[in-house]
Amino acid sequence: MQTLTIGAAVGGLPIGSMLVQLISFIILLLLLKKFAWKPLLKVMQDRQEYISNEIDMAEASRKEAETAAKTAAEELKQTRAEAQAIIEEARKAGQQQEENIIAAARRESERLKEAAVEDIANEKEKAMQALQAQVASLSVQIASKIIEKEISSEDQDKLISEYVKELGR
């Protein structure tokens, strides 16, 4: 078999193409650095920063929300307690008032009753006095009438009935 020389670049030292290789690679490196890698890396960096900022912000707002929720819960609790206290107070006040009213009513009725009893006693006294006076004058009149007239039995009857009539009036 003959010599296998594919590419045939195995031997020799082609300085020229080596220089081409070196220079073109360096140019490629510089150009890509300027036109490709720099913008690409910048965008990636920006995104990373953006994401980390967003995470920070999210963290901050989460904390804020947590605090707000806690405050709200506390306030709600306080408000509820206050409401409870107000209701309690109102109930107590209502009870107190009820008791007061009842007591007042009882006192008033007591007073009225006493007054009524007193009135009755007074009236009774007055009536007694009036009756006494009447009885006295009546007996005087009866006595005088008896003395005035000679009384027959028939007259006596007549007189008695007259008196009875008069008494009945």
Added chain:
Amino acid sequence: MNHGSPMWNNAFGIEWLDFNLSTSLMTIISSIIVFIICVLGSRNLQRRPRAFQNVMEMLVDFVKKVIGDAMDWKTGKQFLPLGLTLFMYIFISNMLGVMIMVVVGHDLWWKSPTSDAASTLTLSVMVILLTNFYGVKILGGKEYLKGYIRPVPFLLPLNLIEEAANTLTLGLRLFGNIFAGEVLLSLIGESLAGVNPPFTTIAAFVPMIAWQGFSLFIGTIQSYIFLVLTMVYMSHKVSKAH
């Protein structure tokens, strides 16, 4: 078989200046393709990436990870453009030779620039020089020189040999893989398909497709390896002794 390279020896009458025209041409074509792809990929950049930008960002993240594995990201981030460009350039170069090969006369014109040892060695020498440059720049001259007598002074010759060996292996590994791939492709393509045209041409399709698939795989892996080794050598030079 028996393709030659279009050589332009003693160019401009300068004795040592030889051009392998196909390699030079393919180097430039490959660079242009890489440039176009990368610039297209980083146009109309948005905070919410769309298809092409996503691909580019995946690439960036991939290279970032390779660098991050090799060294501290703080020192490593300045090598990101270098790593990206190296990877893209070698990857595209490897792919160019897999897709088609153009032979004009007896000369092979369209191939991978990386199937030329001179090219790959140029890249590897450049990489090793860069690692030394950054070693001095980042650690300072004293620390850099101390690196050669680590861990003990009598290892100095070995450390020097290592530099040369790294350069050679880095370049020749890439060259060998890609060159072998192209040899086999052209063997399959020409020897097999060309022998008895109508029948063997069809028969050659199966090994052709299989080997092209394999070459794609090799090309990707080799560009990855080149990138990783570059970053590993770089980290040896720029990080303080552990």
